[in-house]
Amino acid sequence: MEKIKIGILGYGNIGRGVELAVRQHKDTELSVVFTRRDPKSLKILTEGVPVASADDAASYKDKVDVLILCGGSATDLPVQGPVYARLFNTIDSFDTHARIPEYFAAMDAAAKETGHTSIISVGWDPGLFSLNRVYASAVLPEGRDYTFWGKGISQGHSDAIRRVEGVLDAKQYTIPVDAALKAVKSGENPELTTRQKHLRECFVVLKEGADAAKVEAEIKNMPNYFSDYDTTVHFISLEELKRDHSAMPHGGFVIRSGRTGADLQTKHIIEYSLKLDSNPEFTSSVLVAYARAAYRLAKKGDFGAKSVLDIPPALISPLDGETLRAKML
Amino acid sequence: MEKIKIGILGYGNIGRGVELAVRQHKDTELSVVFTRRDPKSLKILTEGVPVASADDAASYKDKVDVLILCGGSATDLPVQGPVYARLFNTIDSFDTHARIPEYFAAMDAAAKETGHTSIISVGWDPGLFSLNRVYASAVLPEGRDYTFWGKGISQGHSDAIRRVEGVLDAKQYTIPVDAALKAVKSGENPELTTRQKHLRECFVVLKEGADAAKVEAEIKNMPNYFSDYDTTVHFISLEELKRDHSAMPHGGFVIRSGRTGADLQTKHIIEYSLKLDSNPEFTSSVLVAYARAAYRLAKKGDFGAKSVLDIPPALISPLDGETLRAKML
Numbered sequence: 001m002e003k004i005k006i007g008i009l010g011y012g013n014i015g016r017g018v019e020l021a022v023r024q025h026k027d028t029e030l031s032v033v034f035t036r037r038d039p040k041s042l043k044i045l046t047e048g049v050p051v052a053s054a055d056d057a058a059s060y061k062d063k064v065d066v067l068i069l070c071g072g073s074a075t076d077l078p079v080q081g082p083v084y085a086r087l088f089n090t091i092d093s094f095d096t097h098a099r100i101p102e103y104f105a106a107m108d109a110a111a112k113e114t115g116h117t118s119i120i121s122v123g124w125d126p127g128l129f130s131l132n133r134v135y136a137s138a139v140l141p142e143g144r145d146y147t148f149w150g151k152g153i154s155q156g157h158s159d160a161i162r163r164v165e166g167v168l169d170a171k172q173y174t175i176p177v178d179a180a181l182k183a184v185k186s187g188e189n190p191e192l193t194t195r196q197k198h199l200r201e202c203f204v205v206l207k208e209g210a211d212a213a214k215v216e217a218e219i220k221n222m223p224n225y226f227s228d229y230d231t232t233v234h235f236i237s238l239e240e241l242k243r244d245h246s247a248m249p250h251g252g253f254v255i256r257s258g259r260t261g262a263d264l265q266t267k268h269i270i271e272y273s274l275k276l277d278s279n280p281e282f283t284s285s286v287l288v289a290y291a292r293a294a295y296r297l298a299k300k301g302d303f304g305a306k307s308v309l310d311i312p313p314a315l316i317s318p319l320d321g322e323t324l325r326a327k328m329l
Numbered sequence: 330m331e332k333i334k335i336g337i338l339g340y341g342n343i344g345r346g347v348e349l350a351v352r353q354h355k356d357t358e359l360s361v362v363f364t365r366r367d368p369k370s371l372k373i374l375t376e377g378v379p380v381a382s383a384d385d386a387a388s389y390k391d392k393v394d395v396l397i398l399c400g401g402s403a404t405d406l407p408v409q410g411p412v413y414a415r416l417f418n419t420i421d422s423f424d425t426h427a428r429i430p431e432y433f434a435a436m437d438a439a440a441k442e443t444g445h446t447s448i449i450s451v452g453w454d455p456g457l458f459s460l461n462r463v464y465a466s467a468v469l470p471e472g473r474d475y476t477f478w479g480k481g482i483s484q485g486h487s488d489a490i491r492r493v494e495g496v497l498d499a500k501q502y503t504i505p506v507d508a509a510l511k512a513v514k515s516g517e518n519p520e521l522t523t524r525q526k527h528l529r530e531c532f533v534v535l536k537e538g539a540d541a542a543k544v545e546a547e548i549k550n551m552p553n554y555f556s557d558y559d560t561t562v563h564f565i566s567l568e569e570l571k572r573d574h575s576a577m578p579h580g581g582f583v584i585r586s587g588r589t590g591a592d593l594q595t596k597h598i599i600e601y602s603l604k605l606d607s608n609p610e611f612t613s614s615v616l617v618a619y620a621r622a623a624y625r626l627a628k629k630g631d632f633g634a635k636s637v638l639d640i641p642p643a644l645i646s647p648l649d650g651e652t653l654r655a656k657m658l
Contacts, residue, residue: 017589020589020590020591021589024470024471024589025470026470045591097658100654100655100658101651101654101655104654121658126658128464128468128599130657130658131464131642132601133657134642134643134645134646134653134657135457135460135642135645137646137657138618138621138642138645138646138647139457139611139614139615139618139645140611140614141353141354141355141614141647142353185604187604260346260349260350260353260607260610260611260613260614261349261607261610262349262374266606266607266610267606268603268604268605268606268607268610268611269602269603269604269605270457270602270603271600271601271602271603271604272461272600272601273598273599273600274597274598274599274600275514275516275597275598275600276597276598277595277596277597278589278590278595278597281589281590281595281597282468282469282589282597284589285468285469285470285589286468289467289468292467307653307654307658308642308658309641309642309643309646309650309653309654309657309658310641310643310650311641312638312639312640312641313460313463313464313467313637313638314463314638314639316463316464316467316468317463317466317467317638318467318470321638321639322430324463324636324638325429325430325433325636325638326429326430328459328462328463328466328638329426329429329450329455329459329636329637329638
């Protein structure tokens with residue numbers, strides 16, 4: 001079997017996750033890791049695979065079928081994306097929802113001009129959750145969508161706490177409110193406020209001499225991040241934080257509650273949920289599955305930017321159409 | 330807005346469900362109902378829409394964009410499918426899993442020869458459940474799939490009970506075993522026997538003078554249908570059966586429990602579930618959503634047989650790509 005040659009750009013949590021995922025996806029193999037650091041300073045897990053400077057990527061054009069862009073959405077991808085979409089077929093997990101149309105347009109232009117395929121915003125939200133929102137609302141046009149996140153660590157909220165004066169380190173869990181989930185699953189179609197949907201639980205390590213009460217008040221009253229939520233703050237030691245809160249679990253629920261029938265008297269609930277022990281490892285595995293689709297589309301000459309909504313499910317499977325119909329349909 | 334003209338072949342539970350669903354899917358309209366009965370004997374819900382003989386379908390070729398085949402999989406579709414795929418773009422809910430490859434081949438030949446698009450095996454299983462099996466196993470290559478059905482009425486099992494001597498009428502519910510569901514959701518990856526996965530609960534109306542103990546024993550020992558399951562039999566009156574068991578609820582769960590990480594130490598659970606108050610109304614709504622995809626593919630000249638696995642999610646949505654990316658991704 002000829003394997004799909006995967007390149008990684010950026011060796012953080014997602015880059016390392018992609019390296020692990022490539023081992024599990026048997027029709028893929030890692031061909032190079034690009035870094036913006038000094039390549040010599042980087043030790044990767046896979047023996048015999050080169051680490052190269054991101055600046056030298058062009059010289060690997062023929063050695064990579066699909067490049068997985070593992071940078072962040074805030075500053076990395078808006079710049080990197082269109083540059084690398086001119087050199088490679090790409091996959092990324094661009095997740096700044098509000099800027100997706102603009103990013104899509106830039107990637108589409110770059111990929112089309114140079115004959116590449118770029119699948120953007122791959123992961124679970126955006127990604128698998130988006131798919132489920134689209135399927136469910138297409139099937140039940142009269143209804144309501146609910147997305148709940150967690151229980152899981154929000155990087156953005158953890159960072160916000162770390163910026164509070166007197167805080168040494170912190171982790172923040174987003175937790176769906178049980179009563180809200182139950183009401184939605186029962187088909188009640190409730191109107192839910194921000195506060196009614198999610199709780200925020202914070203584990204905070206103070207700097208020596210910091211005023212706990214002041215830190216707690218500052219966190220709880222922080223606009224956008226915490227003031228609209230019921231927030232709990234626990235002060236713990238750095239040792240406890242490292243021991244109990246180093247994992248990166250996440251997950252959530254996409255639920256559509258809809259109605260059919262002559263008088264819309266018939267209720268239906270479609271529910272999709274993820275319970276992930278490692279957010280970056282799972283996200284990486286989704287990225288590699290969609291790399292398969294990018295590879296196949298590029299081979300067919302179907303160039304330009306795509307999202308998961310444009311990709312037939314069969315294209316991300318290692319199985320061929322005949323086998324899928326016989327075994328999975 | 331120009332609407333997609335939907336034809337219905339066969340006015341049973343699914344045909345009536347499609348008629349209702351077309352009202353909810355705002356970009357579709359009903360153009361004709363074909364029946365094998367005397368068209369004059371059929372009174373449909375929608376005013377002004379003709380009821381025609383299935384034999385006259387060819388004369389409606391230009392009045393129907395997509396024909397939804399609402400016949401059964403056992404005897405109707407294998408014969409009807411290829412005949413009507415020569416005249417129309419079609420959608421069907423062919424659900425005899427073992428015969429899907431053969432049916433696909435027949436539909437593919439008929440549709441390709443005549444320039445039509447036929448999406449087969451649309452519904453929830455096969456259908457939405459199949460999608461979820463494919464997505465989840467592509468994303469988590471190392472793991473295990475579990476499908477549970479119910480709680481819901483199985484037509485086949487209800488029919489089997491009705492064939493027992495002394496039975497006037499009956500309904501059978503398939504029910505997932507709670508302990509099995511819990512074990513799967515916890516990521517234990519259990520090996521489950523048939524008996525451990527589902528219970529069967531039967532509501533039976535006896536004919537006058539029938540021997541209840543004998544009927545109960547005959548049901549419980551029926552090979553294939555009941556002998557491998559824990560089965561409960563309740564004897565009730567015909568009035569009770571009609572009052573309490575006339576609805577057609579169904580649903581179920583598709584769960585993938587998988588692992589990632591260097592030593593496969595990280596657990597993930599992907600779960601999809603449906604809770605449907607009316608199996609035929611929900612199935613019909615899925616059929617109409619995929620009619621939209623068949624219409625769009627045919628317009629592009631993408632002919633032949635397809636399954637839900639070949640259809641990008643965006644194609645079943647009434648929203649265009651730009652709106653989907655801005656609002657749903």
